[in-house]
Amino acid sequence: MDAVVVSGLEKTYGKDVRALDGMTFSIPEGQVFGLLGPNGAGKSTTVRILVTLTRPDGGTATVAGHDLAREPDAVRRAIGYVPQASGVDREATGRENLVLQGRLQGMRNADTDRRAGELLELFSLDEKANALVRTYSGGQKRRLDVAMGLMHRPQVLFLDEPTTGLDPEARAAMWDELARLAAAEQLTILLTTHYLEEADRLAERVAIVSRGKVVVEGAPDALKRDLRGELVTVDLGSSASDGAAKVVEALPGIDDVLAEGQRLFARVDQGAQAVPAILGALDGAGFPVAAVTVSRPSLDDVYLHYTGREFRSDDEAGK
Amino acid sequence: MNAVGQTLVLFRRVMRNLSRQPIWIGFMLVQPMFWLLLYSQLFRRITDLHGFGTVSYVDYLTPGIAIMTAFFSGSWAGMGMIEDLDRGVIERFLTTPALRSAIVWGRIVQSGFVSTLQALVVLLVGLALGAGNGGVLGWLVILAASGLIGAGLAGFSNGIALLTRREESMIAVANFISLPLLFFSSILIARSLIPGWMRGASLANPVEWAVRAARWHVLPGTSWGQIGLYLGLLVVFTAATGLFATRCFSAYQRTL
Ligand SMILES: Nc1ncnc2c1ncn2[C@@H]1O[C@H](COP(=O)(O)OP(=O)(O)OP(=O)(O)O)[C@@H](O)[C@H]1O
Ligand SMILES: [Mg+2]
Numbered sequence: 001m002d003a004v005v006v007s008g009l010e011k012t013y014g015k016d017v018r019a020l021d022g023m024t025f026s027i028p029e030g031q032v033f034g035l036l037g038p039n040g041a042g043k044s045t046t047v048r049i050l051v052t053l054t055r056p057d058g059g060t061a062t063v064a065g066h067d068l069a070r071e072p073d074a075v076r077r078a079i080g081y082v083p084q085a086s087g088v089d090r091e092a093t094g095r096e097n098l099v100l101q102g103r104l105q106g107m108r109n110a111d112t113d114r115r116a117g118e119l120l121e122l123f124s125l126d127e128k129a130n131a132l133v134r135t136y137s138g139g140q141k142r143r144l145d146v147a148m149g150l151m152h153r154p155q156v157l158f159l160d161e162p163t164t165g166l167d168p169e170a171r172a173a174m175w176d177e178l179a180r181l182a183a184a185e186q187l188t189i190l191l192t193t194h195y196l197e198e199a200d201r202l203a204e205r206v207a208i209v210s211r212g213k214v215v216v217e218g219a220p221d222a223l224k225r226d227l228r229g230e231l232v233t234v235d236l237g238s239s240a241s242d243g244a245a246k247v248v249e250a251l252p253g254i255d256d257v258l259a260e261g262q263r264l265f266a267r268v269d270q271g272a273q274a275v276p277a278i279l280g281a282l283d284g285a286g287f288p289v290a291a292v293t294v295s296r297p298s299l300d301d302v303y304l305h306y307t308g309r310e311f312r313s314d315d316e317a318g319k
Numbered sequence: 320m321n322a323v324g325q326t327l328v329l330f331r332r333v334m335r336n337l338s339r340q341p342i343w344i345g346f347m348l349v350q351p352m353f354w355l356l357l358y359s360q361l362f363r364r365i366t367d368l369h370g371f372g373t374v375s376y377v378d379y380l381t382p383g384i385a386i387m388t389a390f391f392s393g394s395w396a397g398m399g400m401i402e403d404l405d406r407g408v409i410e411r412f413l414t415t416p417a418l419r420s421a422i423v424w425g426r427i428v429q430s431g432f433v434s435t436l437q438a439l440v441v442l443l444v445g446l447a448l449g450a451g452n453g454g455v456l457g458w459l460v461i462l463a464a465s466g467l468i469g470a471g472l473a474g475f476s477n478g479i480a481l482l483t484r485r486e487e488s489m490i491a492v493a494n495f496i497s498l499p500l501l502f503f504s505s506i507l508i509a510r511s512l513i514p515g516w517m518r519g520a521s522l523a524n525p526v527e528w529a530v531r532a533a534r535w536h537v538l539p540g541t542s543w544g545q546i547g548l549y550l551g552l553l554v555v556f557t558a559a560t561g562l563f564a565t566r567c568f569s570a571y572q573r574t575l
Binding site (some may be wrong): 079089090 | 325328332335336339406407408410411412413414415416417572573575
């Protein structure tokens with residue numbers, strides 16, 4: 001059975017901000033699913049709808065078998081939610097926050113206390129357990145956010161950018177913890193992220209979203225495999241890349257060419273063979289080249305390929 | 320957990336957070352004392368005018384100061400709600416099965432509780448200044464009227480907080496709507512000294528209901544039936560503003 005089924009969700013803010021435009025995907029039980037996309041793509045809006053905060057203008061969704069519109073309370077009992085911006089009470093201790101969360105989810109007293117202790121230990125917060133959250137570091141606070149989402153042992157966990165603001169070490173630790181949880185607890189996880197590496201590392205399946213809908217969906221490896229060849233990135237130093245793109249496009253054996261500011265991206269079968277030809281052609285046309293790199297496909301490239309843009313903001317791109 | 324259980328859990332949360340602000344506690348207790356001392360000096364001779372049913376202005380003033388303190392506590396109660404909104408705490412609550420009404424009532428009960436405590440401080444200071452305030456029954460009525468008006472105004476204030484969501488807007492609305500309630504009442508002045516049309520208008524004023532109930536012992540001819548009526552009206556007022564605030568929650572959520 002699918003733990004999350006999202007079908008044609010639509011949401012417009014104000015008159016013309018189309019945040020969701022037919023968002024559709026589903027997540028089998030026990031899977032870690034990544035929603036990947038630039039700023040403003042509609043990731044948080046999707047999550048906020050699924051956790052019953054925001055009402056969609058159109059479309060339907062079920063979470064843990066419950067229809068969002070008809071049984072919101074059943075959905076609320078089944079889910080944990082870690083918002084993009086923390087929602088913990090800064091004037092309370094970590095433990096008090098967890099206990100209150102458990103109480104509001106209807107847990108019994110004794111169970112609440114036990115579970116709070118368990119999670120504080122799991123997320124290495126025991127030392128800070130009885131300190132006000134106001135005194136926590138960013139990383140400690142983020143770990144508490146995740147612990148809050150897990151407090152009542154939900155079936156489905158929604159993580160909206162769980163590692164944003166963490167240093168690389170804390171991020172790696174969080175990844176380990178989340179990977180372990182996903183494996184051990186048969187938890188279904190919907191994760192949104194900007195970090196392609198994060199999706200690659202944690203998610204069994206990802207959906208790349210842009211402008212409120214899914215542009216491509218699949219296992220990270222399969223998505224990468226679908227991209228033939230290699231990516232050549234040319235840094236043109238000071239000159240704009242539009243003219244250079246035309247020069248490179250004319251060469252044989254070049255699949256996709258994309259110009260972005262002073263940079264040029266070209267998809268080729270064999271990087272080693274294509275680079276001399278590209279450099280020769282650019283030199284001949286009078287474009288000085290500052291640097292060239294060749295890379296194997298990454299999720300970045302998948303992203304680039306399917307959205308026609310580098311990994312950056314939809315908000316910016318719209319302007 | 321049922322509605323009452325949830326309300327208590329959320330009430331305890333706001334009380335706990337409040338109790339961690341020593342400055343606030345000091346202020347909460349000192350402010351009513353200060354008012355009582357100030358006004359009792361300022362207006363010492365005002366009872367020479369006719370219209371006061373008692374010789375001691377302190378006796379006349381104590382219930383008024385208790386209600387005024389509750390008035391301010393209640394009117395500003397929405398500030399805490401705005402802080403919770405800003406910090407994402409309310410959104411987190413909304414993703415749990417907790418009742419919206421319990422989130423609102425936790426704060427309403429808090430405001431009623433704090434107002435009652437403050438009224439107790441006023442009564443004790445009044446006692447030190449020689450005002451008996453009608454003995455045990457008088458104290459109970461004053462405490463109940465203070466608690467109820469504090470709670471009722473808190474419901475209103477929390478509703479406005481949910482609608483405006485900004486501190487500045489909330490302050491503007493609270494001032495615009497609440498302050499007239501204060502001035503259209505006989506908190507600081509004898510009823511008979513208020514112009515007739517204002518006296519008529521004040522009959523529809525919950526603050527005036529609270530003042531009248533609280534001041535029964537100094538005003539000759541106030542019957543228990545009237546006190547019961549005023550306290551009953553205050554209960555209805557509190558229930559109505561609580562309902563209003565819960566409605567505002569739905570309006571708030573529609574904008575998310
Ligand atoms: N409450 C709101 N009012 C108005 N517009 C909104 C609101 N919330 C989101 N939007 C708009 O909807 C679009 C999608 O926003 P959303 O927050 O879902 O993006 P996102 O993919 O989560 O971006 P990010 O990676 O920056 O978190 C954006 O254009 C955003 O400006
Ligand atoms: Mg977001």
